Amino acid sequence: MKNKECVAMLLAGGQGTRLKSLTKKIAKPAVYFGGKYRIIDFPLSNCTNSGIDTVGVLTQYEPLILNNYIGIGSSWDLDRSFGGVSVLPPYMQADGGGWYSGTANAIYRNMEFLDQYNPEHVLILSGDHIYKMDYNHMLEYHIAAEADATISVLEVPWSEASRFGIMNTNDEGRITEFDEKPEFPLSNLASMGVYIFKWDVLKRYLMEDEEKEDSSHDFGKDIIPALLNDNKKLNAYTFDGYWKDVGTVDSLWEANMDLLKEEPGLNLSDNKWRIYSKNPNQPAQYIASSATVRNALINEGCRIYGTVDTSVIFYGVQVAQGSVIKDSVIMPNVKIGKNVKIHRAIISEGSVIEDNSVVGDSSPDSQITLVAEEGSVMASSYATIIK
Amino acid sequence: MKNKECVAMLLAGGQGTRLKSLTKKIAKPAVYFGGKYRIIDFPLSNCTNSGIDTVGVLTQYEPLILNNYIGIGSSWDLDRSFGGVSVLPPYMQADGGGWYSGTANAIYRNMEFLDQYNPEHVLILSGDHIYKMDYNHMLEYHIAAEADATISVLEVPWSEASRFGIMNTNDEGRITEFDEKPEFPLSNLASMGVYIFKWDVLKRYLMEDEEKEDSSHDFGKDIIPALLNDNKKLNAYTFDGYWKDVGTVDSLWEANMDLLKEEPGLNLSDNKWRIYSKNPNQPAQYIASSATVRNALINEGCRIYGTVDTSVIFYGVQVAQGSVIKDSVIMPNVKIGKNVKIHRAIISEGSVIEDNSVVGDSSPDSQITLVAEEGSVMASSYATIIK
Amino acid sequence: MDLIAGIINLDHEQDLLEELTYFRCGAAVPFAGRYRMIDFTISNMTNSRIESVAVFARRKYRSLMDHMEQGKSWDLDRQRGGLFILPPDWNDPTDLSRGDLQHFHNNIDFIRRTLADYIVVSGSQNICSIDYRDVLESHKESGADVTVVYKKVEELQPEHNLAHKLTIDDSGQVMAIHNDQQSKNVYMDMYIIERDYLNYLVENCIAHGCSHLFLDGIKGRLPDIHINAYEHEGSHALINSVESYYRNSRKLLNESEHDELFNEESPVFTKVKNEAPSHYAFSSNINNTLVANGCTLEGHVEDSILFRGVKVGKGAVIKNSIIMQRCEIEENAVLENVILDKDCSISSGRTLIGAPEKPFVVAKRKTM
């Protein structure tokens, strides 16, 4: 029987409540980013580019859009005869079954899926981060070190270390301690939520954890501490590229703005590490004579008659004459009327902004305004919005 | 915006407990039938052949195999840019969400899916029946009659009518009464569990039903009676082809045996009404010099060295020399040793039957023996089985 | 609903687009920033619910094959029906057919086996948005043997010289098909016909040694058969020369022309590519221009069309030009009235200026 060296499990069940109404009807990994993508395009493209061709996507919250978006994975070249992408929703079994009660429980309930492929290693990913990473390098490191588990870490500024899960390591990179949001951090190596486990080791710990009544069945809170406690070999793998948690409206906005910097940390046009996504069918974008476009990412199907400055514009957006969009992210199929001013805002998919509206606050430290599906304006607002 | 005239919703969440251990690890619609197919191939192929290209498949119980099997629907030519097949598992929402509590509730929870396509009519199907039917004829009848709902019915022998949901109709085919398993049936028109509703009508009744605390949220028990009660126009559409509920081990066996009759009611080789299915990749079947094969359906990848008489053999089955298989159904990848006798049995996928085993009872009225995944023999048994 | 099948017959389309058709047939020429000419014909068929399309290709069809694949982009990757590109690979020594009848003869199974009762036969040079179900309705009402599609053009252009023209009576019946240079009823190289009648015409034409199904089998029979004319009222472009390609491409910078061709009801499909959104730098100045994805723009562009992945350096100036995929225009280069085919590089500081009525065309992969 064939087997797979490494199978990836992508945790995509989260609601992402801190993204507010952006995730009212869609799971967080389906949230838009970068003028064209959804967050989940990044881990899925990383898998494809790393040669990992078997990925389980664990869904639970509002999966309809995510299901349709993923399909059988052809957008990421993950439609494979043996392996490929499988969407794994919670399900009922003869003896019960039920919702996923934590990240570890979600994997536990899909042990049979994993056992089909009889993998040596399992890569655990989350659908919340924007980054390009070669998981194969990490896997090679994990195998060479003969580790039971390897956790990808990132050096964060010391001042911010207490906001993260911090790994304390010895000289060989072996993890000696895991501190969740320590008040006085001993290291600045923060966990990225990317783990590789030996499957036989993980499986045993998942089954044991399932028996513990007081467990929250979470990788960070339960599984990793249990492994450390048993003196298993846990290594830290240091990643040093661009990585961004886009869990809040502000950080999602920032990550979009990062793409417009002089030297962006994230290159979306690298042919050697393509970010794949499902491509909408739209005609070429049209920039009218009356338009002014400066420092912007604009996608197909847009028609720009006004001014776009330092903004990210998704497909199918219309900006009428006299309007000014600055420091903003405009999601797909938004219609912006005449003489509208939009500053420091995220306008969500399909919104219609009436003529002469003013959205957002241009002062540099102001909160980011979110215009969400049903016309609500979250922070500062003078807008009139009609859906 | 585009819309669809008719969208199908296929209820595939059932566990099918009467099929015993055949459905221990798979949902009932994924159960094998006819040497090659799974039950769900029939309603899905009917949709394709009827020109209905948008199908939601509602899953809940052990959906992994069903999910993988359906994929994006390419096996049934249902991988379409707008429409096609969507698997719809239960999910969580911002304000709760949860399991499907009944057939009507399952549709209720997927109203948004349906509204994407803005259909005029919704076709409700179940994944429990073997039949070939042109839903488009039924739809035409439904539209011509300007009915609020149309229920497909079948004439059953009067003696059996009390086992079915019976429709009493007036001269124009309008349903006047719905009798669930009546002791004294007034008609022999049994419901096939195939409904077409005007979507706007159904939607209103689903929402009203959801509010009723004592409702079981079931089409037969709640929605149809409510419509009748309000004097809505419900018509019966009479179907007169082959139709079989394969909800029990005995009826599943019978339906397979029906294929081997002199004039089978169900033609699987009709090029004008193909039954599509996912095709396994197996070499041609091999019938050895020592073999005797009479009145049998045999699939690719089989190797027959023994005797096969009046049986249905799925792909990848091996029958060693001296063995006799009679009046039986052998599911995929079963290995049957030498000098085995199998009579009136269903051997489930991947079973290994040791040399010299005897399975089943050859007397014509005996119960059908089921050899299930983990080697259990359900009824009569002298078998030694190793998995 | 009546089923219609489609045949896209490229056999008698000549490759008159100079450098643009050195290595590809006209149907494969890039158009409108991200499409190929043939996308419009296939999309019209898909939007008319045609589920089975054959493409008769004779020469330079490689890039067409790469583009069309199995038809997935047009939702035509089917087990029943689908999109078939049929290059000339014939090996029957008893075959007597000639000209485009070779295609019809050698692919007669497509016609005989289709479940459709009607067949639309079209070329690829007439760019428009048309619903063939409307043409079929007119055809059935008229009771004609064949229904041809035409455009009543407002103003005759040089490209119309090569097209056939129709003389039509009050009832919409075609009285004559000719090349009268004054006639404004331009035949759009599309007709609808009953499947069985097409099959008969093919057999009959071969038996009589004909070499052109439309000219010999339909036009040539004119007094004896009933040809109905269907007028296409929407926007229309006939592209059979560099000049008509250039003029009709730039017509799309006009909003109403653009919207007639690209409307939500009948979208134009094409093979999608993974490209990032286009990046407009602080220094860019883009006006009245269509831009596809994946471009990096630092210079000045006006009244132009940029295909996917074009790079325009700082200080470069592009006017009235069409720049195809992955061209690189270095700093301070100047292009005016130019068409660059794919993968061209224009070095820093170069100036290329064509004439408005005769653009300067650069073949693909040239570095200048």
Added chain:
Amino acid sequence: MDLIAGIINLDHEQDLLEELTYFRCGAAVPFAGRYRMIDFTISNMTNSRIESVAVFARRKYRSLMDHMEQGKSWDLDRQRGGLFILPPDWNDPTDLSRGDLQHFHNNIDFIRRTLADYIVVSGSQNICSIDYRDVLESHKESGADVTVVYKKVEELQPEHNLAHKLTIDDSGQVMAIHNDQQSKNVYMDMYIIERDYLNYLVENCIAHGCSHLFLDGIKGRLPDIHINAYEHEGSHALINSVESYYRNSRKLLNESEHDELFNEESPVFTKVKNEAPSHYAFSSNINNTLVANGCTLEGHVEDSILFRGVKVGKGAVIKNSIIMQRCEIEENAVLENVILDKDCSISSGRTLIGAPEKPFVVAKRKTM
């Protein structure tokens, strides 16, 4: 892991299978009940983790195109890499290449752009189950310029006359390539080579006016380059004539021969079709026969191979025969030592008997 790309070069394969190759190339000939010859080569590549395969086709490639589509059946329908069938559609007037170098030259981008460092070049006539990763390992160990694959046959058959033979020294190095009719080291028309070296050979051969990459570029350089020989130890069939096709097909009725070719570790993939399981009637009597799906069997069949959808009527007797897709053998017909191509009908009561050493071949769609 080293990446390997594949080229299936059909250019110098002659269509010597008589009626079976009138309308299709040898690579497209049906084999083993449900496959085409080329399936074995493509599957070997897929099973060796080759993700990018080009097929150089010259003539009669239509049925090959229909069969291969975009490579989905072999898991080769990819955005990066994939399966490409490359018919001869060349339009470069400056092209000087000749023979099979036309393919290499006109598709040089496939070689230059692949991410793979090594390329396997293979024909389609050597049916076997081989892992090219093992060949690569031998190649790398040997330090050779090229590694060719050969089979040491136990018994020479007529088909081996046409094959090249190898003289090999103790270290596995090829000393000579020739046609010595006594040699049992049959070259299997497969070699592995570094990508850059292949690119160099192509350019060099064209510059010197050569017309056959293997003969001129590799064999012709023999004293000067290091050619390593890799022995294939599994089952092997060379099929280049009706006689070898017939004998090697029937060899598959032997269980161990069958199992060596069809094993779970390296499955053979092909385009799947929707066919019901085969139906064996009460009256059927089938012995030592391979049967594909969709057959309806009421007669007597022994020592034969039946493809998909064959119908055998009551009282019909078929022995030592190969019956391809959708043939219909009516009641009481008798066939012995016969090969029927697709869609043949044999009328009730007819008898056709060929010789064991020369089967009677009937071309497709014949009614007899």
